[in-house]
Amino acid sequence: MSLLRGFEKWLFVVSALTAFGCSGSATDADDSGNSFPSRRPSFESAGRRLGYVANRNSDTVSVLDLDRMTLLASVPVGRDPVDIDGPRHLVLDADHGLGYLALSYPFASMSVHALSQGATQRSGYVQALKLADLSIAGELRVDPVASELAFSSATGTLAVSHADFFRALQADSEARRANVVFVDPANAIAQGVATPNRREVCAVPSAIAFDGDGARLFVACTGEDSVVVVDRASGTVLSRVPAGAAEVNKPYALVVDAGRDRLLVSNQVALSVSVFDLGDTPHLLTTLARTSAVPMFPVLLSDNTLAVPFQAPNGAALNGAALFDVATGERVLEIQYSDADCANPSEFSLTGDSRLFLVCEGDHYHPGAVVEVAPDTLAITARVPVELYPERMSILEP
Amino acid sequence: MNSHPTTRPAGRLWATACLLGAGLLSACGSSSDPGAVEEGRHLFQSKSLSQSHLNDYSCTTCHDAVATVPASKKAGGALAGVTLRSGFWGGQVADLLGSINACRENFMGDSQPLTASNQQARSLYAYLESLEPGDERPIPFTVVTSIEPLMRGDTPDAIASATSHGQQLFAEACQYCHGGMHDGLGRLSSRVPILPEETLVEHAEYSARVQRLIFTEKIRHGLFLGYGGVMPPFSAEVLSDADVSDLLEALGVIGE
Numbered sequence: 001m002s003l004l005r006g007f008e009k010w011l012f013v014v015s016a017l018t019a020f021g022c023s024g025s026a027t028d029a030d031d032s033g034n035s036f037p038s039r040r041p042s043f044e045s046a047g048r049r050l051g052y053v054a055n056r057n058s059d060t061v062s063v064l065d066l067d068r069m070t071l072l073a074s075v076p077v078g079r080d081p082v083d084i085d086g087p088r089h090l091v092l093d094a095d096h097g098l099g100y101l102a103l104s105y106p107f108a109s110m111s112v113h114a115l116s117q118g119a120t121q122r123s124g125y126v127q128a129l130k131l132a133d134l135s136i137a138g139e140l141r142v143d144p145v146a147s148e149l150a151f152s153s154a155t156g157t158l159a160v161s162h163a164d165f166f167r168a169l170q171a172d173s174e175a176r177r178a179n180v181v182f183v184d185p186a187n188a189i190a191q192g193v194a195t196p197n198r199r200e201v202c203a204v205p206s207a208i209a210f211d212g213d214g215a216r217l218f219v220a221c222t223g224e225d226s227v228v229v230v231d232r233a234s235g236t237v238l239s240r241v242p243a244g245a246a247e248v249n250k251p252y253a254l255v256v257d258a259g260r261d262r263l264l265v266s267n268q269v270a271l272s273v274s275v276f277d278l279g280d281t282p283h284l285l286t287t288l289a290r291t292s293a294v295p296m297f298p299v300l301l302s303d304n305t306l307a308v309p310f311q312a313p314n315g316a317a318l319n320g321a322a323l324f325d326v327a328t329g330e331r332v333l334e335i336q337y338s339d340a341d342c343a344n345p346s347e348f349s350l351t352g353d354s355r356l357f358l359v360c361e362g363d364h365y366h367p368g369a370v371v372e373v374a375p376d377t378l379a380i381t382a383r384v385p386v387e388l389y390p391e392r393m394s395i396l397e398p
Numbered sequence: 399m400n401s402h403p404t405t406r407p408a409g410r411l412w413a414t415a416c417l418l419g420a421g422l423l424s425a426c427g428s429s430s431d432p433g434a435v436e437e438g439r440h441l442f443q444s445k446s447l448s449q450s451h452l453n454d455y456s457c458t459t460c461h462d463a464v465a466t467v468p469a470s471k472k473a474g475g476a477l478a479g480v481t482l483r484s485g486f487w488g489g490q491v492a493d494l495l496g497s498i499n500a501c502r503e504n505f506m507g508d509s510q511p512l513t514a515s516n517q518q519a520r521s522l523y524a525y526l527e528s529l530e531p532g533d534e535r536p537i538p539f540t541v542v543t544s545i546e547p548l549m550r551g552d553t554p555d556a557i558a559s560a561t562s563h564g565q566q567l568f569a570e571a572c573q574y575c576h577g578g579m580h581d582g583l584g585r586l587s588s589r590v591p592i593l594p595e596e597t598l599v600e601h602a603e604y605s606a607r608v609q610r611l612i613f614t615e616k617i618r619h620g621l622f623l624g625y626g627g628v629m630p631p632f633s634a635e636v637l638s639d640a641d642v643s644d645l646l647e648a649l650g651v652i653g654e
Contacts (some may be wrong), residue, residue: 036495037512038482059490079502081487082541082622082631135493255614 040133041073049351050396052131054087057364057388061090061101061134064370066357066395069382075134078103079125091151091158092128092394097186098137099129099394100158102146121145126160126183128190131396137190142181143198148207151231152214153185157232158186159217160196161205168203168223176203180219180230199235202228204279206251207297211278212258218282220254220265227251227265229280239281246270246287253297254349260303266295272309273298275326288329292336293318297347297392300326301356301375309345309358319345321358321378335378339363342371342380346391357393364389404592413654431524433637438525445591452629454586459574460505460630463529469568471637473620473630475539478532488539488633494526495519504621505628540634542618545611548643550652557647564648568593571632579649593648610646610653617642 043050043063051064055074062074078085086104093100097111105122124146127139147163164178179198188194203223210217216238219228229238242253249267256263256278262285263276271290276282293312301307304326312318320336337345337360344361351357356375362368368390372382441447442457457477465476480486486497498519499511530577553556568579572593577585582592593599594613601609615623620631637645646652 020628024494035520038493038494076490078490080622081490081497081504082620136496212530 009242016218038133038135040135041075042133043072043131045324045398047398048398049341049355049359051349051393051397052090052092053130053359053386053390053393054090054101055368055387055390056086056088056104056106056369057084059085059087059128060387061087061099062239062386062390064384065392066351066355066372069372069384070106071384071386074387077101077127077129077134077290079127079139081384084091085125088147089149089392090394092131092396093151093153093156093158093186094131094396095153095156096190097131098187098190099131099134100151100186100189101127101129102149102160103127104146105144109138121164121166124162126158126181126189128187138192138194140189140194140196142196143179145178145203149253150208150210150217151233154210154211154212155214155232156185156187156327157210157214158183158189158364159208159210159232161201161207161208162217163222163225165204177201178203178205180205180215180217181246182232184232197235199230201237202226202240207253207254209256209263211256216278216280218254218256218263218278221249222250222268225251227247227263227276227282228255229282241276241282241284243267244270244272244274244287245284246272249274253295255297255299257300262300264298264300264306266298266308268294271295271310273306273324275306285328286326288324288326289331291322291331292320292334296345299348299350299356301350301354305332307348307356307375307378307381309348311344311346311361319360321345321348321373326348335355337380341383342369343360347393349393349395351395352397356396358392359390361389361391434521434524435528436525437518437521438523438528441522442525445506447518447522448506448508449510450503452589453506453508454575454589455506457501459586460501465533469636471567472574473571473632473636475537476532478529479534480532481527481530482532482534486613488541489536495521498522505630508627538633538635541622542634542639543623543629545615545618547607547653548639548646550615550643550647553651557560560647562648563641564644564646565636567645568648571637572575572645575629579653592653594651600649607653610651613646613649613651614642617645 009346047064051066053062059078060074061077063072063186077087083397086106088102088104090099090101103125110124121144124142125139128137130137142160143162145162145164148161150159160181162178167178168176170176177200181193182197202221206222207219208219217230221228226240227243231238243249243265248269250269251265252268253266260287261278265274271293273288275286291310293310296309298308306324306326309321322334323332342360346361349357356373358371360369369383369385373380373382445453445456460474462470462476464478490634502508551560575581575586575590576593617632619625620629621627
C-alpha cells in the first residue's frame with residue numbers, strides 16, 4: 001500500500017512537472033513551444049569582435065568574426081520579399097542587444113505602367129534587429145531615402161538622415177530641405193512605441209554623427225555644401241558652416257572623433273578632407289592635400305595621422321588609401337589597390353586594439369569585401385568577401 | 399466512511415498515468431495534436447488566415463501541399479518540407495513565419511503579423527509539419543525584374559503550337575484566380591480582372607506593343623516593383639519566357 005501511495009505521489013509530481021513545462025511554453029510569448037523553431041544562425045559574441053555590414057544591393061547583413069577574419073553568415077533583411085529594400089547602414093545599441101538598420105528603397109519603379117499611375121518614392125524604414133540572430137524586433141517608418149544612421153550610447157538616441165535628391169530638385173530653397181529624424185529612445189522601436197521626431201535640416205543630408213555626450217548632431221549636407229550642427233534636445237540648428245575651403249566642396253562622408261575633439265568631413269568635388277573642431281560652430285582647422293580620387297569615411301589613427309580611403313565612382317578604377325599628417329595637411333603615404341583586392345574603398349574602422357579595417361564596396365554588382373590593412377603601410381593583410389554593395393561596418397567590441 | 403479510496407489496483411494507476419501523460423504530451427506538442435493539424439489544414443485551405451474582408455486568397459491559391467510531377471504551375475512552391483527549410487522567397491526571407499506573414503500582408507491584405515505563439519500560427523505549423531517528410535531544400539524563386547519584349551513564333555505552325563500550349567498554361571496558372579479566358583467564369587472574385595479583355599480596357603491608352611509589355615510585367619512582377627494589387631509574381635522557374643510568350647499568344651496579346 002505504501003508502494004502504491006508512493007506511486008501516486010510520483011504520478012502527481014510527474015504530472016505537475018509535465019503540466020508546468022507545457023504551460024510554460026504555451027504562455028511565453030517569446031517561446032512558441034515547438035512551432036516555428038528558429039533556423040536562423042546565431043551570433044553570440046563569446047568574447048569575439050564582430051563586424052556588421054549592410055549590403056545595399058543584396059538585402060542582407062553580413063556578420064564577420066573580425067578576430068578570425070571569417071564570415072559567420074549573411075542574413076536576409078528588410079520588409080519586402082521581392083523589391084530591393086536597400087539596407088544602407090546598421091548601427092549598434094549593445095546595451096539593448098539591438099542593431100538599427102536603415103532601409104532606403106533606392107529604386108523607383110521603372111515600369112511604364114506604374115509611372116503612369118503616379119508611383120512615387122517609397123518611405124524609408126528603420127528596423128530594430130536583435131543582434132543575436134538579426135530577427136526583427138520592431139520597425140519605424142521614416143521618410144523616403146533613409147540613408148545614414150547615428151546612435152548615441154550616451155543618450156540612447158537614434159538619428160536618421162534622408163539623402164533625398166528628388167526633394168533637392170525643388171526650386172524653393174526651403175522646400176529642398178529634407179528631415180533628420182530623431183528617435184528617443186531608440187529602443188522604443190523594438191517595443192513598438194517609437195515616435196519619429198522630424199527636423200528639417202538641409203538639402204540632401206548625408207552622413208551624420210553625434211558628439212561624445214550625444215548633445216549635438218553633425219550633418220554633412222551634400223546639397224548645400226555645408227556642415228550643419230543640430231541640438232538634439234531642441235532639434236534646432238545651431239550653425240551652418242561651409243564644408244571646406246574650396247568654392248565647391250560637396251561633403252558626403254563625415255566622422256566624429258569625440259576623444260580628439262575632431263570632426264572629419266570628406267568632400268567629393270574638392271577631393272579633400274576638412275578637419276574641424278567640435279564647436280557649436282565648427283572651426284576649420286586643416287584642409288588636407290587633395291586625394292587622388294573621391295575621399296570616403298576616414299579615421300584618425302593618432303592625434304596627427306589620418307587614414308583616408310578613396311575611390312573613383314566614375315569607373316576610373318582608381319582604388320586606394322592614403323595617410324595624412326593632420327597638422328600640415330600633407331600626404332605622407334599613398335597606396336593603390338587592385339579591383340580584385342579592394343574595389344571602391346569606402347570606410348576605415350579602427351578597433352579597440354588598434355586593428356584597421358576597410359570596407360570595399362566592390363562594383364555593386366559583384367560581392368564587396370572587408371579587408372584588414374596594416375596601419376603603417378595600408379597594405380592588405382586579410383580579406384573576407386561579403387555581398388553586394390557594402391559601404392559601412394559597425395564593430396561590436398568584446 | 400471515507401469515500402476516497404485508499405487503495406487502487408496498480409493496473410488502473412498505470413492506465414491513468416498513461417492517459418494523463420498522453421493527454422499532456424498531446425496538449426504540449428501541436429504536431430501530435432490532431433485537432434491542431436485539422437485546424438491548420440482548414441486555415442491552409444480557407445481564407446480565414448487573413449482578417450481582411452478584401453482577402454480572396456487561401457494558401458492553396460498559390461501553393462500545393464505536396465509537390466506534383468510534373469511540377470505545378472502555381473506561383474509558390476509546394477509546402478511539404480517547408481518546416482525544415484532555411485530560406486524562403488528565393489533567399490530574401492530567413493524564417494518561415496516571416497515568409498507566411500509576407501504572404502498575408504502582400505496577398506491577403508492583413509498587415510498584422512502572426513506571432514509564433516498565436517493559436518492560428520501554431521495550428522498552421524502543426525499542419526505543415528504533418529506534411530513532412532518533404533523537400534527541405536529552398537525552392538529557387540527568380541523574379542524577373544528587367545522586362546524585355548518576348549519573341550513570337552514566326553510561322554503559322556509555331557503560332558498554333560504556342561496558342562495551344564498557352565491555353566494549357568492559362569488553365570494551370572491563371573484560371574484558378576481569373577476564371578475562364580474571355581468570360582472569367584469561376585474567378586475568385588469580381589475584383590479579379592477577366593483576361594484579357596478587362597485588363598486591355600484598363601490600358602486602352604497604350605499601344606499594342608506596350609500592352610504586351612504590361613502583361614509581361616504583371617506576370618513577372620505581380621504586385622511588386624511598383625505595380626500594386628494582390629497578384630503574385632511568376633518566377634522564371636515556374637514560367638519560362640517562352641511560357642509567358644505562349645500565354646500571351648493564347649490571350650491574343652501579341653503586340654500588333
